[in-house]
Amino acid sequence: MTMMWLAAMAVGGTSLSAPVSLPPADRAIQQDEPALDEDVLVTGRRTREFRADTVQVGAFRNRSLLDTPATVAVMTRSLLDAQGAQGLEDALRNTAGVGQQSTSPITTNSFVSRGVFINPRTNYRLNGALQIVNMGPIPIENKQRVEMLKGVSALYYGLSTPSGIVNVVTKRAGAQPVTSIQLTGDVEGSYGGGVDIGRRFGNHDQFGVRLNGYAGHLEFPIDGVNGRRAVAAGAFDWQATSRLSLKLDLEYYRRATDEPGGIRLPSAIGAVKGVGGIIILPDAPDAHHRLAPGNAPYITWVNNMLARADYDLGGGWSIRAEGGTAQSRRQRAQSNLEQLNVTTGQGVLVSVYTPDQDYRNGYLRTELSGTVQTGFIRHELLFGFTRNRQVQSDQHRQSYRNVVQNLYAPRDVPFASLTPSTMRVGVGSVNIDTGVYVMDIAHLGERWLAIGGVRHVDYATEGAKRTFTMRTWTPTAGLVFRPTARTSLYGTYIEGLESAGTAPDGTENAGDVLDPVVSRQWELGGRVEIAGAIASLAGFVIDRGLDYTDATNRQVVDGRALHRGVEASLQGQVARGLSVMLSGQYLDAVQRRTGIAAQNGKQIENTPRWAGSAFVEYRPAIAPDFAINAGAYHTGRRWSDPQNRALLPAYTTYSLGASYGWRMAGEGPRMTARINADNIANTRYWATGGTTLYAGLGRTVRASLTVDY
Numbered sequence: 001m002t003m004m005w006l007a008a009m010a011v012g013g014t015s016l017s018a019p020v021s022l023p024p025a026d027r028a029i030q031q032d033e034p035a036l037d038e039d040v041l042v043t044g045r046r047t048r049e050f051r052a053d054t055v056q057v058g059a060f061r062n063r064s065l066l067d068t069p070a071t072v073a074v075m076t077r078s079l080l081d082a083q084g085a086q087g088l089e090d091a092l093r094n095t096a097g098v099g100q101q102s103t104s105p106i107t108t109n110s111f112v113s114r115g116v117f118i119n120p121r122t123n124y125r126l127n128g129a130l131q132i133v134n135m136g137p138i139p140i141e142n143k144q145r146v147e148m149l150k151g152v153s154a155l156y157y158g159l160s161t162p163s164g165i166v167n168v169v170t171k172r173a174g175a176q177p178v179t180s181i182q183l184t185g186d187v188e189g190s191y192g193g194g195v196d197i198g199r200r201f202g203n204h205d206q207f208g209v210r211l212n213g214y215a216g217h218l219e220f221p222i223d224g225v226n227g228r229r230a231v232a233a234g235a236f237d238w239q240a241t242s243r244l245s246l247k248l249d250l251e252y253y254r255r256a257t258d259e260p261g262g263i264r265l266p267s268a269i270g271a272v273k274g275v276g277g278i279i280i281l282p283d284a285p286d287a288h289h290r291l292a293p294g295n296a297p298y299i300t301w302v303n304n305m306l307a308r309a310d311y312d313l314g315g316g317w318s319i320r321a322e323g324g325t326a327q328s329r330r331q332r333a334q335s336n337l338e339q340l341n342v343t344t345g346q347g348v349l350v351s352v353y354t355p356d357q358d359y360r361n362g363y364l365r366t367e368l369s370g371t372v373q374t375g376f377i378r379h380e381l382l383f384g385f386t387r388n389r390q391v392q393s394d395q396h397r398q399s400y401r402n403v404v405q406n407l408y409a410p411r412d413v414p415f416a417s418l419t420p421s422t423m424r425v426g427v428g429s430v431n432i433d434t435g436v437y438v439m440d441i442a443h444l445g446e447r448w449l450a451i452g453g454v455r456h457v458d459y460a461t462e463g464a465k466r467t468f469t470m471r472t473w474t475p476t477a478g479l480v481f482r483p484t485a486r487t488s489l490y491g492t493y494i495e496g497l498e499s500a501g502t503a504p505d506g507t508e509n510a511g512d513v514l515d516p517v518v519s520r521q522w523e524l525g526g527r528v529e530i531a532g533a534i535a536s537l538a539g540f541v542i543d544r545g546l547d548y549t550d551a552t553n554r555q556v557v558d559g560r561a562l563h564r565g566v567e568a569s570l571q572g573q574v575a576r577g578l579s580v581m582l583s584g585q586y587l588d589a590v591q592r593r594t595g596i597a598a599q600n601g602k603q604i605e606n607t608p609r610w611a612g613s614a615f616v617e618y619r620p621a622i623a624p625d626f627a628i629n630a631g632a633y634h635t636g637r638r639w640s641d642p643q644n645r646a647l648l649p650a651y652t653t654y655s656l657g658a659s660y661g662w663r664m665a666g667e668g669p670r671m672t673a674r675i676n677a678d679n680i681a682n683t684r685y686w687a688t689g690g691t692t693l694y695a696g697l698g699r700t701v702r703a704s705l706t707v708d709y
Contacts, residue, residue, distance in 0.1 A: 192216020
């Protein structure tokens with residue numbers, strides 16, 4: 001919702017900052033997309049700020065965080081480096097209320113936010129634009145920041161669940177050249193290395209190239225589970241004229257690991273036709289145990305391409321055109337322990353192999369933006385057209401005969417020893433989301449902004465079982481007030497149309513496309529600068545269609561869900577040498593008007609009432625090149641089924657880390673050594689909620705050495 005008001009300003013290239021005198025080509029570069037603060041090199045070092053002053057996601061591109069009427073968490077490169085982050089899960093743990101569901105954290109990332117599933121095909125974006133497919137873990141070696149825009153985002157992004165948008169921003173060539181080599185490893189035996197090279201060249205530095213590559217071997221604290229991964233990416237810029245700028249992003253990444261195996265919720269004791277009773281859950285097992293067959297594969301291949309052109313029409317007007325493709329292929333041998341006897345740990349292992357999962361997205365957007373003055377009101381106008389085409393191929397699911405397995409003392413079952421049973425074909429589908437939108441951001445003096453916009457949605461799904469279309473209007477409205485230069489208050493309302501997604505693996509109707517539903521969100525919030533940090537507080541209400549796994553193990557859309565909550569965060573430097581990233585959330589998410597009386601009024605599954613994270617880094621004044629850090633990440637109690645019969649206990653994991661930087665003799669390269677330890681108490685916990693549970697990882701310790709030339 002909130003996201004939309006910025007679109008006009010962002011796409012029009014306007015800026016609140018004072019103009020800077022630049023040569024013609026450089027001036028166009030600055031107006032088009034200014035360099036992110038954390039990308040600047042200062043006296044041979046990258047900045048160490050956790051604070052983010054601008055937002056890059058979608059319509060908010062290049063806008064001040066204080067002027068953004070939404071809950072946005074920004075994980076800067078400095079923060080990711082300090083934590084030794086290696087994947088999206090490491091980044092998003094810094095924003096409260098984001099958890100995992102349905103899949104193992106080591107194979108892919110299946111997240112929820114504000115108690116709503118983050119759809120892997122509609123809610124992940126590259127550079128605020130391309131719909132990338134999160135079926136393969138998204139690497140962050142070539143990313144400058146990770147942003148989480150929470151809530152409804154329909155005006156700019158069309159169909160997407162109201163959990164929010166996860167935006168990954170690629171590294172780009174800046175004013176300073178970059179040549180960096182990194183070596184990584186951990187105590188489990190993982191190792192790898194990568195390069196990062198950035199240059200600007202040409203008579204006016206009109207060309208920019210940023211290349212990133214990484215390859216490594218993976219080992220996990222799970223018996224017999226390992227793998228490998230590789231990343232190759234390039235970001236290319238060309239300021240063709242003082243008015244025309246062009247950008248191209250290409251990335252390829254591959255990851256191959258073993259499935260660790262999960263458990264299905266045990267049957268409810270005393271249930272009648274799947275309703276009522278109580279589910280007794282086992283304690284989280286030893287994190288080293290592997291339940292899945294040995295060498296059961298989870299392999300992904302991902303290709304993303306995004307091209308963009310911006311042209312300054314003059315007179316305060318500009319036009320943008322961008323388009324791209326995203327493809328994700330996956331082979332998965334999913335294995336879950338079912339019919340579990342909680343006392344003995346005995347159950348049967350149910351395995352299904354899908355060798356040909358193929359997802360493709362095609363993306364196109366054109367926008368015209370500019371300013372118009374009517375009396376004392378300055379209007380920033382945005383007119384846009386966008387089209388997303390999602391294709392899911394047919395999928396062959398090979399089931400295998402069940403084998404005996406034990407949760408507490410797993411047997412070694414080679415994947416090749418499984419006996420095939422039935423073959424089932426999951427029929428593919430095509431989803432086309434076409435949108436036309438308009439927005440007006442009215443500046444009412446220097447302190448007030450009034451936002452109004454509307455999108456016309458034309459959504460069509462084509463599948464073997466059903467074909468349907470939906471056309472509707474989704475409005476957006478908001479108000480921003482700046483009491484002082486360092487504070488802001490906002491209120492917003494937005495409606496959205498969301499796809500309930502596809503039924504997940506493990507359900508009876510896995511792969512089926514579910515009906516779209518209407519969602520509505522209200523949000524009130526504010527921000528204030530405190531020393532070198534920004535504090536945020538927001539309250540929200542989301543009313544949306546409800547999807548869940550019913551008593552027959554089918555994913556259905558039925559009833560309404562009401563999510564009410566409060567979020568708070570503090571990000572930046574609060575004292576000399578002391579930087580923090582703090583967040584907390586209270587959430588009350590309940591089901592209403594479902595077809596099962598036993599669910600009405602119950603908490604939505606996998607929605608803890610309380611969640612929070614805290615990360616602190618300290619650099620002593622006497623040794624500014626040395627840093628120590630600590631973190632804590634808490635997830636409160638949450639129910640794991642819609643009828644609230646299976647309660648997952650709360651857990652908190654802790655991290656510690658340190659880094660030291662030095663320069664080799666003379667003008668030699670700068671070296672940075674880091675060590676980070678996660679879950680230092682080796683806490684046992686369930687990392688995911690929902691009908692399939694996966695144990696969290698045990699203690700991990702990793703190290704890296706970075707050489708900057």
